[in-house]
Amino acid sequence: MPGIILAFKDYKLVKPPADALIKNTFIHSLIKSPWVGLNNFKYLILPTNINVTLTYLRNTVLYNLLFMVVGLVLSVALAVIIFELKNRFLAKVYHSIFFLPFFISWIVVAYVVYALGSFNGIINNFIVPLGYAPIEVYKQKIAWPFIFLLANIWKYTGNGSIIYLATITTIERELYEAAAIDGAGKWKQFLHITLPHLTPVIVLLQILAVGRILGSDFDMFYTLPNGSAFVKDVTYTLDIFVYTMLYSSLPLGYPAAAALVPSVFGFVLILITNAIVRKVRPEMALF
């Protein structure tokens, strides 16, 4: 919460005098600093900065949308397929394996990216003997959307499918039997029975995801590119931007303001989305 106040003030360090009530330097400085209204937010849209801000904004939103859509489709698909497999032992083994990447930290993935994509990595050792030009992922911007997408799928599909799998198991079998007798094939059964049952859960999770649309998975975007400056334009998101602002010599008000934008925006977006859902289907709304 103090950070929220920081966003609207021009923070100047003021040492508290010996007889002050509040001994904490930071809080004292915060109180004594002048209010500047929305000035700190203007830093982001200064002509010198606006391109950078827009680029990172574009990155954040596009990646989030991509992950939301692809992640949803794949998680649901995985849940349905695992549920329908005949061999239950294999289904359990598969499910365990798909769930495992969730517990592996992003730095390990960064190592994998290094081992696969660096100059003497595994991918190069395959394609160079075949005559293709070697890749150098840390210098090539085009690779990174694919890398992030694959990494995100790898890590979160298993985790996401659990909730959908749990929901599918609660659907009564008689519905499927009745549909099968009436002549519905597996695909129609999926469309008209499984999907409507999953819709409340999907809507709930997507409303929450929409609230995070200007945020990002900091660990992934920060560690995978391994500090490479060549690919900044496609790997930086707003969170990382705020982080770099924090560690630069900028006045503290600027990153505070920049950090506030995703929160406020996401919150407003959740309220709007929730209101829309409440109009269409009240029982699926978040609140």
Added chain:
Amino acid sequence: MAGRCFDAGMMDASMAAKVFSFISVKGDPDMDILKRKKKQRDMLALPAGVNAFFTVLLGILCILTLIPIYVIVISSITSESALAADGYRLWPREFSTRAYNFLFARGSIVVTSYQNTIIATVAGTIITVLMVGLYAYPLARPNFKFRNFFTFYAFFTMLFSGGLVSYYMVTRHILRIQNTLLALFLPSSFSPFWVLVMRTFYKSNVPSELIEAARIDGANEWQTLFRIVMPLAVPGLATVALFSAVGLWNNFFNCLLLVDEAKYYSLQFTIYTTLNNIRFLLENADKMPGIVNIAELPSQTFRMAMVVVTIGPIVVAYPFFQRYFVRGLTIGALKG
């Protein structure tokens, strides 16, 4: 025969009608019903071809999922010369476990980080379970006057937060926990998501009659909590503990933001700086016996071995805890 089927609960009227039509045509009625039942149960299964296709497809995807881990492990047992000559391979020319010999030498930075991470994980998990369990319990009791307020308060922080700078300021300048072990686990210790999951868990697993019975028998609130509710809440709390432990083990961000001194690094942060920062390695060369010549980079296999010991505990413990993870997530999800 149809009567017996009704008793078995397997068929309804429409099915029975179809069965009847078959019975009058075919041979032994009983055998036919057995065949019919089996076919009807299989009616819902995937066609054999589709099933085989998906089984194989998922198998391939599983192998692909495991390849990243495989790459790390196999690189760590490659000999350094083979790695330098051929680069990374799926199957190296020469094997060697030399990297592991150096890994746990005394004073190594890995040992320090391992200790820090273990302490942080244990302490953080205990704190998280306590805070989440105790915060969620009153929210589940219907006669707690302020429960809506506190539920909303926790939920609100899930949707809206002050952002990175707020976090940085509060932890560094108000709480002053930078460069201490507390920095590794304290900030992550309250999770509103798990509070909501635990609240649902309490509501569905601790019937209010039980609490009333305890009240009638003369128990005060604390006794009710510890003697009656907690034993019932153990599965939920175990889930919270497991997820918190894994989250703390993998935590990288707290260390990135709050810790500057190498002796408080967490394991993830150590392997990150190893991947990234040559200067860091040179400065800490005396703590990393894998280096032969200070001017050289520490061996790549040593770095891979570090990564292996980082994910090792998780991968090893995973088969044992996996069903608790799944069960815990579904408990929260289904009834929430």
